[in-house]
Amino acid sequence: MDIGFQLYSARNYPLADVLKKVAALGYTQVEGYGALYANPDPAALKALLDQNGLTMPTAHISLGDLEDTGKTLKLAETLGIKVVVCPWLAPHERPLSASGWQKFGEKLQRIGKPFQDAGLGFGYHNHDFEFVSYGGRFGMDYLLEAAPAVACEADVAWIVRGGADPAAWLEANGDRIIAVHVKDIAPAGTADDEGGWADAGHGTIDWKSLWPIIRNKTRAGYFIAEHDNPNDIDRFASRAIATIKALGA
Numbered sequence: 649m650d651i652g653f654q655l656y657s658a659r660n661y662p663l664a665d666v667l668k669k670v671a672a673l674g675y676t677q678v679e680g681y682g683a684l685y686a687n688p689d690p691a692a693l694k695a696l697l698d699q700n701g702l703t704m705p706t707a708h709i710s711l712g713d714l715e716d717t718g719k720t721l722k723l724a725e726t727l728g729i730k731v732v733v734c735p736w737l738a739p740h741e742r743p744l745s746a747s748g749w750q751k752f753g754e755k756l757q758r759i760g761k762p763f764q765d766a767g768l769g770f771g772y773h774n775h776d777f778e779f780v781s782y783g784g785r786f787g788m789d790y791l792l793e794a795a796p797a798v799a800c801e802a803d804v805a806w807i808v809r810g811g812a813d814p815a816a817w818l819e820a821n822g823d824r825i826i827a828v829h830v831k832d833i834a835p836a837g838t839a840d841d842e843g844g845w846a847d848a849g850h851g852t853i854d855w856k857s858l859w860p861i862i863r864n865k866t867r868a869g870y871f872i873a874e875h876d877n878p879n880d881i882d883r884f885a886s887r888a889i890a891t892i893k894a895l896g897a
């Protein structure tokens with residue numbers, strides 16, 4: 649099983665060192681994020697990936713850049729990206745009603761079509777705000793219903809922070825989930841300097857129970873270690889891959 653590393657986790661560390669480090673630990677894939685594509689430029693970034701035997705099959709690309717189809721298709725071609733993912737909505741962009749989430753889903757459906765026509769996958773990555781309930785259903789559910797061609801990159805820790813049951817939601821939406829972020833939540837009152845996050849397998853999420861659902865009840869083909877604010881990149885990178893390997897294929 650290929651294991652990916654979300655490079656946003658290491659945004660505060662030198663990129664060349666990080667790529668060398670994660671490759672040595674056994675990661676074979678990395679996932680990109682917005683600011684990364686400008687420094688270094690995409691061609692130089694691809695060369696760094698190649699030097700370390702890494703690929704970037706999935707990439708977070710801002711909503712604004714996704715709407716610039718030509719720019720993003722060129723980026724995908726240069727870096728070998730297979731799945732482009734809308735990663736985030738700024739607070740002022742977030743819907744506040746069921747109909748708002750439906751309209752946003754319709755927008756994603758339109759934005760994603762040119763990428764799908766070009767042979768790429770297109771998905772949306774959740775945080776916690778998609779799991780506000782409207783009429784007994786989550787905003788995320790309205791989004792997916794309105795965007796039947798849009799896949800989901802499920803961030804399990806954010807689902808938990810949103811107050812949802814990750815096991816039930818993952819199983820109910822398994823046919824839409826093509827990638828999973830593997831990260832963890834620290835026990836209450838700890839890791840304040842790391843945003844309350846923990847290295848995968850070293851927090852409060854029951855990954856042993858969730859893993860069979862992810863592997864057997866979803867379409868997930870990408871498994872990506874992430875920590876939103878690690879204060880020790882060596883610790884996080886090594887612990888996370890060890891956890892994912894121990895969970896098994």
